[in-house]
Amino acid sequence: MRRFVILFTFAAIGGCGEEATPAVVRERLSSLVPPVVDGAVAAFDKVKAAPGLAVLGRVLGRVDSMVGKPDAGKAGEPRRGSTRPWSEAQPSDLERRAEASRPNDNETAGQALARKLSDQVFTDAAYLGNGVYRVDGALRVEVTVDGDGLSFALLAGDRAPVVIDLHPETLTATVDVSQIPGDATVAEGLVALRLGSLGDHAWSATVSVHRAVRYQNSRWNVSVAKASPLASATVDFAAGTLAGTVDAGAVTVSAPWDGSVLGVQLGGVTADVSLGDALSIRRLGFGPTTARVTIDCATLLALDWNADAGRVVDFAVGVGFGLDMVTFGPRLGVTLEAHLAPLAAHGKTVPDWLADEIYDFRFGPAFALMGGGIEVLSEQLSIAARKAGAGLTVPAGTCVYGDALTAGEQPLIGRLAARACPAN
Secondary structure, three states: OHHHHHHHHHHHHHOOOOOOOHHHHHHHHHHHHHHHHHHHHHHHHHHHOOHHHHHHHHHHHHHHHHOOOOOOOOOOOOOOOOOOOHHHOOOOHHHHHHHHOOOOOOOOHHHHHHHHHHHHOOOOOOEEEOOEEEEEOOEEEEEEEEOOEEEEEEEEOOEEEEEEEEEOOEEEEEEEHHHOOOOOOEEEEEEEEEEEEEOOOEEEEEEEEEEEEEEEOOOOEEEEOOEEEEEEEEEEOOOOEEEEEEEEOOEEEEEEEOOEEEEEEEOOEEEEEEEOOOEEEEEEEOOOOOEEEEEOOEEEEEEEEOHHHOOEEEEEEEEEOOEEEEEEEOOEEEEEEEOOHHHHHHOOOOOHHHHOEEEEEEEOOEEEEEOOEEEEEEOOEEEEEOOOOEEEEEOOOEEEEEOOOOOOOOOOHHHEEEEEOOOO
16 A cells, blocks of 8 residues: 555656646636736736826827817818817727626636636536547647646647646746648747736736747738847836837738738837836837838838937927926937828728828927927927928927818818917
């Protein structure tokens, strides 16, 4: 008997491990899911409450109230804008669905998800044995007891494109592009998402492209450059702040749309984000080349971002001298080409100001919300529509306001006017 106990103990430690039966999986889900999910919810709530985000909302709300949709109303009529500013917008459909599925008063969001997984996915009826559960049709999940956690492999036929590792306060999801089922002629790449609840004081998220993504089939063509990490963020619960970094490489996507092929070409995305009392984004840029959206290889939109200053800018919004302020370092110059006329052949209504135009935007270092407008604090602001031969220049110390569009004015620029700022 003693020999049997010794052999059994040895096998349990160094051998096959515990079977992921429904009872075992449900028990572990109840302890593993809540810390990760509730940490994410707490982090999201902290970010939403950050004063810097509220300032950004007020700035965007002011811009929306001044310009809004350039084609709203007839020439000569004041703009009939949205009834609520951006910062007070109605919740999206996604937010409404999330609100409708919130847990009851007796459980957290993490506890509710753990219960739902136990009641609807990892049931006795769904268990096929050897840690495998049938989810829907041919879709199965293979669960492995991994130390103090669980590992879930999503099985599609004989492939496992997604693996989720769940451990105390940490979740890692890995997507192996080469394992995605379908008719791909090229499929390679490895992408990972890591979420971690760092005890009671912080929460973090990281997205990495460990192997460059290339995926091509009869419909889609996608490529994403290697970046480890591509993006990361940490929320400090005590300080109520977020710190994040984005260093994405080149991304190209093309897909069929209404008998044509839409494409996106992005040289990359860079940003160092700090959110607390203010929002600061350093190195904000979109790669070393012009970003484009195309249809059948013809340009619909083209963006040149701060081409004269290394294609990056430092941007911040916050409160200074009692006013909501926006700053650019050292300044921002943007050229936007809009050639949306081809969309009319697909039944889309294309406004004149986006059919065929090139816009130049030049912003100086600092602006403040003043009265019902925006004060240009240093250097001049200029906006130009090249083909229409229209432009607006706002000198430093002057304010820009929303204005009624009159007949013959360029629909975007005609809705703005430079006037003296109100006295303090």
